[in-house]
Amino acid sequence: MAMLEVEIWRGEGGDGAWRRYAVPHEANQTVLDVVTHVQRYLDPSLAYRFACRVGMCGSCAMSVNGRPRWTCRTHVSRAARKGRLRIGPLRNLPVIRDLAVDMAPFFEKWRDAEARFIPSKEPPEEPVRPDEPERMAADAGIECINCAVCYAACDSVAWNPDYPGPAVLNRLWTLANDRRDGDRDGHLDAAGAGCHLCRSHQECADACPTGLNPTAAIAGLKREVFRRALGGRARGPRQ
Amino acid sequence: MNEAWLFAAQRLSAMVMAPLVLLHLGVILYAVRDGLSADEILSRTEGSLFWGAVYGLFVVAAAVHAPIGLRAVLREWGRWRGAGLDIAMALFGLLLLALGLRAVAAVL
Numbered sequence: 001m002a003m004l005e006v007e008i009w010r011g012e013g014g015d016g017a018w019r020r021y022a023v024p025h026e027a028n029q030t031v032l033d034v035v036t037h038v039q040r041y042l043d044p045s046l047a048y049r050f051a052c053r054v055g056m057c058g059s060c061a062m063s064v065n066g067r068p069r070w071t072c073r074t075h076v077s078r079a080a081r082k083g084r085l086r087i088g089p090l091r092n093l094p095v096i097r098d099l100a101v102d103m104a105p106f107f108e109k110w111r112d113a114e115a116r117f118i119p120s121k122e123p124p125e126e127p128v129r130p131d132e133p134e135r136m137a138a139d140a141g142i143e144c145i146n147c148a149v150c151y152a153a154c155d156s157v158a159w160n161p162d163y164p165g166p167a168v169l170n171r172l173w174t175l176a177n178d179r180r181d182g183d184r185d186g187h188l189d190a191a192g193a194g195c196h197l198c199r200s201h202q203e204c205a206d207a208c209p210t211g212l213n214p215t216a217a218i219a220g221l222k223r224e225v226f227r228r229a230l231g232g233r234a235r236g237p238r239q
Numbered sequence: 240m241n242e243a244w245l246f247a248a249q250r251l252s253a254m255v256m257a258p259l260v261l262l263h264l265g266v267i268l269y270a271v272r273d274g275l276s277a278d279e280i281l282s283r284t285e286g287s288l289f290w291g292a293v294y295g296l297f298v299v300a301a302a303v304h305a306p307i308g309l310r311a312v313l314r315e316w317g318r319w320r321g322a323g324l325d326i327a328m329a330l331f332g333l334l335l336l337a338l339g340l341r342a343v344a345a346v347l
């Protein structure tokens with residue numbers, strides 16, 4: 001049977017080293033299958049995180065051959081180079097142990113920006129149509145699974161601790177376009193300082209496993225914040 | 240500092256500068272067509288309200304634009320933040336403004 005040469009990051013906190021494992025290569029094998037094989041048959045002390053195994057929960061993200069990926073939906077055949085896999089923890093987040101990172105900073109930025117739906121007191125005056133431009137802009141970014149793959153891919157996150165990151169800004173843009181939201185101006189205000197720290201590299205869009213384009217969302221935020229700075233009309237009802 | 244305002248100021252100053260840069264390049268090509276001399280340049284600029292306005296506007300836009308960009312670079316690469324940076328950048332802008340306007344005044 002063909003074997004994969006797998007290197008996995010082992011260690012606690014900032015310290016650690018790559019350790020090698022030989023894992024049988026199987027048809028339709030995912031990177032998460034490889035990690036699971038190592039933990040079940042080779043080294044039960046390996047720490048990693050997953051839940052749904054079908055690309056819904058966003059908990060299985062790791063760095064695979066230097067690129068952040070959702071491992072449960074990444075086939076080995078696509079990620080391996082010459083039968084080699086190097087699997088490490090996500091970048092830009094503190095490592096707890098082995099492949100498990102502390103997601104707290106990622107979600108704290110989310111919380112601090114209040115990037116969540118705030119129901120309006122009144123229903124929208126006009127019914128929300130699925131094909132109206134604002135709804136389409138919101139829908140384009142709605143399927144985020146909070147996996148932090150974009151957060152790990154983003155260089156602005158790496159060099160700027162104040163930067164909220166692509167996922168938070170993408171969510172703020174969907175909310176600012178949601179006519180049912182009660183504080184659309186507040187969402188734009190929350191994006192105000194952060195969105196200008198995006199350098200439009202598109203690393204986030206390139207890496208996002210669900211095919212979202214946070215760069216485009218952030219461009220929308222920059223445009224809208226610019227318009228508001230020039231004294232444009234406020235959006236939506238304020239609470 | 241209000242980042243949204245700074246972003247707006249930088250965008251607007253860029254919009255002002257873009258056509259002026261093209262005009263400036265055009266003038267250079269035209270001016271060097273048969274050699275370049277101080278007399279020739281001064282004969283074009285001296286007493287010209289138009290050229291004074293063009294380059295005066297350019298200096299103002301550059302003095303707004305450059306410190307905002309430099310501030311972003313220093314914040315990211317130099318990890319310098321806060322009021323000290325903002326004051327330093329305001330002074331840098333004023334310096335650019337003073338040097339630029341002095342240069343414009345000198346050829347008018």
Ligand code: SF4
Pocket residue numbers: 153154155156157165166197198199200201202203204205214215218
């Ligand atoms: S486009 Fe913006 S958010 Fe996306 S990776 Fe680049 S800096 Fe980060």
Ligand code: SF4
Pocket residue numbers: 143144145146147148149150151166167170207208209210211212214
């Ligand atoms: S935007 Fe994409 S990459 Fe980023 S957290 Fe959401 S699903 Fe993951």
Ligand code: FES
Pocket residue numbers: 050051052053054055056057058059060061070071072073
């Ligand atoms: S395990 Fe849920 S997205 Fe991969």
